[in-house]
Amino acid sequence: MAIKVGIPRGLWFYDYYPLWKTFYEYLGAEVVLSRPTNKQILDMGVKNTVDEACLPVKVFHGHVIDLKDKVDYIFVPKIMSVYEKEYICPKFCGLPEMVFHSIKDLPQLIDVEINFNKSRKNLEETIYKFGYYITRDKEKIKKAYEKALENYSNYKMKLRNGYLPIDGKFVDFNNKLDKNIRSRIAIVGHTYNMYDSYTSMNLFNKLKKDKVDITVPEMIDFEIINKYANELEKKMFWSFGRKLLGSSMYFAQVQNVDGIIYISSFGCGIDSIIQDLFERNARKQGKIPFLLLTIDEHSGEAGINTRIEAFLDMIEWRKRNEGNLSAHG
Amino acid sequence: MKVTFPHMGNQYVGTKVLLEELGVDIIIPPKCSKDTLNTGVKYSPESICLPLKVNIGNYIESINMGADTIAITGSCGPCRFGYYSVLQKELLKEAGYDIDVILLDPPQGDYKLFFERIFKLTGTKNPYRIIKALKKAYNVLKAVDDLEDMTYYKRPREKVKGSVDKYYDTFHKDVRMVYGYKAVSKLIQETKERILSVEEDPNRDVIKIGIVGEIYTIIEPFVSLDIEKKLGNLGVEIDKSLKVSRWLNEHLFMHPLGLSTEKETWESAEPYLKTMVGGHARETIGYAVRFAKSNFDGIIQVYPLGCMPEIVAQSILPTVEKDYNIPYLCLIVDEMTGEAGYMTRLEAFVDLLRRRKETFKGEKLLSGY
Numbered sequence A: 001m002a003i004k005v006g007i008p009r010g011l012w013f014y015d016y017y018p019l020w021k022t023f024y025e026y027l028g029a030e031v032v033l034s035r036p037t038n039k040q041i042l043d044m045g046v047k048n049t050v051d052e053a054c055l056p057v058k059v060f061h062g063h064v065i066d067l068k069d070k071v072d073y074i075f076v077p078k079i080m081s082v083y084e085k086e087y088i089c090p091k092f093c094g095l096p097e098m099v100f101h102s103i104k105d106l107p108q109l110i111d112v113e114i115n116f117n118k119s120r121k122n123l124e125e126t127i128y129k130f131g132y133y134i135t136r137d138k139e140k141i142k143k144a145y146e147k148a149l150e151n152y153s154n155y156k157m158k159l160r161n162g163y164l165p166i167d168g169k170f171v172d173f174n175n176k177l178d179k180n181i182r183s184r185i186a187i188v189g190h191t192y193n194m195y196d197s198y199t200s201m202n203l204f205n206k207l208k209k210d211k212v213d214i215t216v217p218e219m220i221d222f223e224i225i226n227k228y229a230n231e232l233e234k235k236m237f238w239s240f241g242r243k244l245l246g247s248s249m250y251f252a253q254v255q256n257v258d259g260i261i262y263i264s265s266f267g268c269g270i271d272s273i274i275q276d277l278f279e280r281n282a283r284k285q286g287k288i289p290f291l292l293l294t295i296d297e298h299s300g301e302a303g304i305n306t307r308i309e310a311f312l313d314m315i316e317w318r319k320r321n322e323g324n325l326s327a328h329g
Numbered sequence B: 001m002k003v004t005f006p007h008m009g010n011q012y013v014g015t016k017v018l019l020e021e022l023g024v025d026i027i028i029p030p031k032c033s034k035d036t037l038n039t040g041v042k043y044s045p046e047s048i049c050l051p052l053k054v055n056i057g058n059y060i061e062s063i064n065m066g067a068d069t070i071a072i073t074g075s076c077g078p079c080r081f082g083y084y085s086v087l088q089k090e091l092l093k094e095a096g097y098d099i100d101v102i103l104l105d106p107p108q109g110d111y112k113l114f115f116e117r118i119f120k121l122t123g124t125k126n127p128y129r130i131i132k133a134l135k136k137a138y139n140v141l142k143a144v145d146d147l148e149d150m151t152y153y154k155r156p157r158e159k160v161k162g163s164v165d166k167y168y169d170t171f172h173k174d175v176r177m178v179y180g181y182k183a184v185s186k187l188i189q190e191t192k193e194r195i196l197s198v199e200e201d202p203n204r205d206v207i208k209i210g211i212v213g214e215i216y217t218i219i220e221p222f223v224s225l226d227i228e229k230k231l232g233n234l235g236v237e238i239d240k241s242l243k244v245s246r247w248l249n250e251h252l253f254m255h256p257l258g259l260s261t262e263k264e265t266w267e268s269a270e271p272y273l274k275t276m277v278g279g280h281a282r283e284t285i286g287y288a289v290r291f292a293k294s295n296f297d298g299i300i301q302v303y304p305l306g307c308m309p310e311i312v313a314q315s316i317l318p319t320v321e322k323d324y325n326i327p328y329l330c331l332i333v334d335e336m337t338g339e340a341g342y343m344t345r346l347e348a349f350v351d352l353l354r355r356r357k358e359t360f361k362g363e364k365l366l367s368g369y
């Protein structure tokens, strides 16, 4: 019987899962994903994490619990750093340990350290370590990784073109040509806050139904993001944070959207800084409508809906008024 | 140029010596107080961690006293502290304070810029002078650490309550008044002798608690609500995982690696936490283990609300508690933390430890050891 590797549908999932899924499948393992986030998963996560943890970490714990009796291994890498001189978040660095000490009766964790902070020299060795859980065949592991990378870049391409992985399944958000578009909104946030439809309260589909054209950092060229992020006085050393801040700055400067929604989770240390720097920056650039949605396990969908509606109305009102102004000017 | 800097416990004594030895004009921010915090909270984003808020309060109080330049140290991740400097600059600007900020971040390759900033701050390009001043500052910090250690030992044992703090508080008032390495060292020495001579009650049953947690919180008494005094008065001798001389090592000498005590701490943490995760989570775990091994009666972790590395540590500490059979209490502080509730939790914990110790003694007697 094939070895079963469980991949939790949380945190880095929306950024990397196609890579690791392909990798382990090529090596002959059966990959099991946890179910999309639901009430039960959230509750289990909340119950098994320290109160102070942020929502995404709690949700992640829920996903691990969802998998733990179904698989031989659970994939919880120790992601220290994916780019040189960058990190993601202290909690990503300590994730396997948090999981290990919070949840009882776990199968073995695949908790290999990914650390490219100094350089990428250890890439090959890192990949082998991930593969050894399934096979000692280095050639095969190498091949699996090549395949995985291929699949990964296809995945990124799809995102770039507007197919977004809502709960891990592609939904087409490429409706630029639709004549009935009300407005164009950028949604910015950590991928696990945005694409998990349970925690984002179905934000994307809601906006789509409302005839809003959506754009996200994943659709923007990495070079552009970097160019804007480099305007900061000091290197932004959080990889995800850098992406979020760089793309928000880009949206605010080129004004190719009518507004920005920043979706953040309560207690996120990274967001506390990114969001603040962005707001400051946006104010300097001249007003771009900005809505901050902070979610936690107690957020109510009704309240969020009202705020989104008000935001969209405000944008439309603004657009109409601007139209009037220019017509008179 | 009148330079100021943020408070962090006794750090100001070392920084004062460093800058005074180099002839730099300084303004020491007033002792952290409720006012400091309120000012900081007013100008800081709500969701930022507490140390930044207090720092902002320090700057503004110093500016009101005439400071025109701020020296800030930093890091390059993974935690928020690495971005404090940039954010603080923005916050001050927005609050309407036009002030020069000298960022002393680890160089990360750009030594030229780093030294330019050092030269700007110190007003000299003579590296020997700077190194000499640094050495003196380091000596002073070590001495202040020792002094503080002595208060940890003496407080729970003093015959007359408040004797230690009478001398210790006087020291903090007086040290602002004297100038330079010699005078500061002398004052430290005198205070040490005074505290040493405080009469002890030989019959006190003193218990020991190890304090671990976020560096700023455990070093700055204002933020931890004077935990060392509170526990001392409850008859508890304490020790802390992090001391202020360590901060200097990390931030000015910039060689956080390779100290021998560091190695021991990291090795103690290793079965629980394999790598650093930012902040001082690894020290929190490592010292919890070390304290447990050296027969402390309990562990208290203190950290500011939302502190990411300490949340990682908090998830792990219950396992240490179980493995070493040592009670553990987690205290989280923010601007809303009330004196009364905090004190109640400390008292309850100390009671628990005392009862435990009694039972343990009883068992020992019964079993004939």
Ligand code: SF4
Residues within 6 Å of the ligand: A054, A055, A056, A057, A088, A089, A090, A091, A092, A190, A265, A267, A268, A269, A270, A271, B308
């Ligand atoms: S980046 Fe924010 S939301 Fe994500 S794990 Fe870290 S603290 Fe939590």
Ligand code: SF4
Residues within 6 Å of the ligand: A269, B049, B050, B051, B079, B080, B081, B082, B214, B278, B279, B280, B304, B306, B307, B308, B309, B310
């Ligand atoms: S270690 Fe804690 S207090 Fe320090 S910057 Fe990080 S989150 Fe803030």
